[in-house]
């Protein structure tokens with residue numbers, strides 16, 4: 029018996045026109061404690077790009093690549109796509125799947141790490157979408173966090189090397205690698221991985237980000253100094269979020285005489301708006317102001333190793349394939365990472 033009859037990519041969603049920006053942001057921030065000024069500011073990031081987030085096209089590209097890789101590898105599952113905050117909405121996709129006769133779904137979230145926002149929020153949205161459908165809602169299993177899969181790490185290695193190569197030789201020698209991830213509230217970070225797990229002050233999320241950074245650096249041509257930084261903070265200033273911010277850290281490094289940084293967005297799977305604005309516009313501007321070199325490595329996107337990872341993960345769930353994992357972090361409590 030085949031355990032699943034469909035594959036589902038679950039992503040964040042993003043606007044694809046100016047009139048969609050505000051309704052999208054309202055969906056994202058409903059019931060969350062985000063100041064209005066922050067919302068207006070984030071809206072401007074989208075308007076700078078004509079109101080179009082790159083994330084939906086990136087999902088379409090990934091789905092096309094996954095579909096090809098499935099058929100090349102004899103995986104006979106139809107591929108669906110549903111978003112948490114914009115069309116195609118997860119609820120609508122799940123309804124369409126039910127109408128197509130789908131009973132059991134294997135779902136991949138477009139986020140690699142363990143924390144509420146990257147994992148639990150997806151689980152809660154799946155539960156909500158299923159509840160809306162009632163009795164005959166398809167069952168959905170969410171594929172494990174994949175931060176430690178070689179197919180996630182390998183593209184980051186290749187893309188980091190390409191960025192180092194793009195720096196002038198004199199800057200490359202003293203360059204600092206800054207591995208950048210989405211900041212989250214300290215309280216959310218501490219809870220990631222479950223209580224009392226000994227992952228340190230930034231919880232499992234912080235430990236996993238540090239681990240992936242190390243896994244990438246271990247695979248470069250030589251040892252580079254590196255550290256983890258955070259970006260895209262929101263929330264009221266009174267609430268502590270993970271630090272240091274990428275821009276603040278660049279300022280300190282420039283003052284210490286570091287000639288260049290390579291920013292590796294290892295907290296993300298594609299170059300969506302948080303990467304395109306917060307790194308390619310804002311952090312790049314900071315580097316220019318500071319007079320230091322700046323390169324930004326690509327995220328995994330549709331790198332062939334990343335696409336094969338999806339096929340490999342499907343085999344973990346359908347063919348009893350042993351999980352491929354790098355590093356040696358303990359698993360979280362109550363999580364299948």
Ligand SMILES: CC1=C(CCC(=O)O)c2cc3nc(cc4[nH]c(cc5[nH]c(cc1n2)c(C)c5CCC(=O)O)c(CCC(=O)O)c4C)C(CCC(=O)O)=C3C
Pocket residue numbers: 040041042043053056057060062066067070081082083138139140143145146210211212213260261262263295296300301302
């Ligand atoms: C950990 C994490 C990821 C990575 C894992 C994953 O992918 O899930 C991620 C991804 C993304 N975040 C995105 C966009 C936004 N995130 C926001 C707000 C927030 N993100 C948070 C965390 C994360 N976010 C948090 C703790 C908040 C505060 C509100 C809350 O507690 O829930 C807001 C509201 C405004 C603002 O505060 O910036 C926006 C617009 C987009 C789409 C980009 C595009 O359109 O291309 C993507 C892929």
Ligand SMILES: [Fe+2]
Pocket residue numbers: 210
């Ligand atoms: Fe976010």
